[in-house]
Amino acid sequence: MQEVDELVxxxxxxxxxxxxPFYxxxxxxxxxxxxxLFLASETDSLCVCVCVCITGQGLVLSNGRQWSRQRRLLTPAFHFDILKNYVHIFNQSVNIMHEKWRRLLAEGKDELDMFEHVTLMTLDSLLKCTFSYDSQCQEKSSEYITSIFELSDLVVERQRFVPYHWDWVYKRxxxxxxxxxxxxxVHDFTAAIVQERRSQLLKNGPPENSTENSTARGKKKTVDFIDVLLLSKNRVAALSSERxxxxxxALSWVFYNLATHQEDQERCRSEINDLLNGRETEEVTEDLSNLPFTTMCIKESLRLHPPVTTVTRYYSQDMSVPGGCTIPQGNICLISIYGTHHNPEIWPNPEVFDPMRFDPENSKQRSSYAFVPFSAGPRNCIGQSFALAELRVVLALTxxxxxxxxxxxxxxxxxxxxxRTEDGLPLKLEPLTVFQ
Structure with missing residues (x-):
């Protein structure tokens, strides 16, 4: 990260x-x-040699007609009406995490590693949204959960050692x-879930709230990702829960940034309490747009600590960039999200946490490509609305x-x-009394 700061x-x-001679x-x-580069249509991600074994030729790694088909296949899973159903799951998963925090605090453990707890919570949430599968991963481990975490480390090790890029070397x-x-x-787990859900759909028909059958009555469950894919009557590609x-x-870093900026944290808390006070339950519903300053803090944290720091592209034709320059076909283009977010020409004092950068008045003259935590253009992150909704729900309740x-x-x-961080991200917690 420091080297990129110097380059910028x-x-x-x-x-x-x-x-x-390689790259x-x-x-x-x-x-x-x-x-x-983001707006170009003929692109191909360069992490295929490392990631294709995990995900298959999925949405992130495919190109051309295959990418267009898979994007169309997945788009219904992120329809606004379906996303509303997931908000309830976000609340459930964060409630489990908070109960665990209270138990640990009662045992005298007032400092916790946010990455450890939040990673398990988001995985729990995603498995429920994707497969309607309760892994109970926040309370107990499993072979599948262990494998997911191990793959994350192994992929980076392989990426950084060039000889491992060749399968015939790496396999040995x-x-x-x-x-x-x-x-x-991981593949066996997802394949079993897909097969089980396919059998259920053939036996019981589509669940309620399906975008293809929104008027169905009497069904037992709401639609999830795998239902949408199977209902499309297309072949289901390999699925991964790595995201x-x-x-x-993103959550861990926004917790850290608000921990080190107490005035901003208090302003967020006041905004959240104004929204939730007087309700029968504490559940955060789909009225997430009523948290403007909290959202500004999330965006500033995503600028300062973007979860994905780079996006790699390979172009099938010469690409023109400003200054009369051309990037020849065949070169790898490493689009630095972190570098763009820390470019002092665009962001004065880029290392300072300042949520007011995202006040609407302060954003008017800024390029829409200055802030790209979810990438941009036709291959932007299909799940960004899902992620932002979860970020706001978890932050609000916390x-x-x-x-x-x-x-x-x-x-x-x-x-x-x-x-991520070296050796975790320790933060301290103090329970608050909530007044309705």
């Missing part, structure tokens, strides 16, 4: 890297330069054997019930597949 200060918009890389970190290493064993566990990590990273304080040590940023 020195070059401002882009620079080139050459990794021997030519152009790194870009300015909105004017990344815009034409101890790390490769662990990698493919973990992949099989819970990005939401967990600040209503707890005061978050800095931990005993300052965390050090660590880039893996996502923005």
């Amino acid at each position: 200060r020195e070059y401002r918009h882009s620079c080139a890297w050459f990794l021997g 030519n890389i152009v790194r870009l970190f300015h909105p004017d330069y990344i815009k034409p 290493t101890a790390e490769g054997q662990r990698f493919y064993t973990a992949c099989k566990i 819970h990590d990005t939401t967990a990273s 600040l209503r019930r707890f005061r978050i304080l800095p931990g005993s040590r300052r965390p050090k940023r660590l880039y893996k597949l996502i923005m």
Whole structure:
């Protein structure tokens, strides 16, 4: 991260890297330069050699007609009416985490690793939304959960050691054997869930709230991701639950930023209490747009600590960028989300946490490509509405019930597949009394 900060200060918009005879890389970190690359339609993600074994040729890694077909297939799963159903699940999962926190606080453990707890919570939530599967992962581990976490570490190790990019080498290493064993566990788990749900759909018909059958009555459950895919009558691609990590990273860092900026935390809490006071229950519903300052804090945290720091593209044609420059076909384009978010030409004092950057008045003259935590263009993150809804629900309930304080040590940023920390992210918690 520090090296990228130095590159951005020195070059401002882009620079080139050459990794021997293997790769030519152009790194870009300015909105004017990344815009034409994000808007291009003929792109292909370059992580195939590392990630395809985990996900298959899925939405992130496919290109051309295959990508368009899969994007159309998945889009109904993120329809607004279906997303509303997931808000209840977000509330359930965060309630489980908070009960665990209260129990640990009662035992005298006032400092907790946010990454550990939040990662399990977001995985619990995603499995329920994706498969209607209660893994109970917040309270107990399993072979599947262990494999998901192991794959995250192994993918980064493989990415950073060039000889491991070739399958015939990697398969003969101890790390490769662990990698493919973990992949099989994840694939077998998802395949079993898909087969079970397919049988249920054939027997019982579509669930209620299906976008294809919204008038159905008398069904037992609401639609989830896997229902939408199976109801499309298309082949279901390999599914991965790895993306819970990005939401967990975003939540952990916003907790940290508000812990170190108590005035902003108190302003968020006041806004949240104004919204929830007087209700019969504490459940946060779909009225999430009524939290403007809280949303500004989330966005500023995503700018400062974007969960995904880079997006890699490979183009099938020459790409033109400002200054009369051309990126030749065949070069790897590394679009630095972190670098763009920390570019001092766009963001004065980029290391300072300042939610007012996202006040509507302060955002008017800023390029829409200056803030791209969910990528941009036709291949932007299909689940960004899902992620933002979960971020607001979890943050709202957490600040209503707890005061978050800095931990005993300052965390050090660590880039893996996502923005994490070395040795966890310790924060202290103080329970609050909620007055209705």
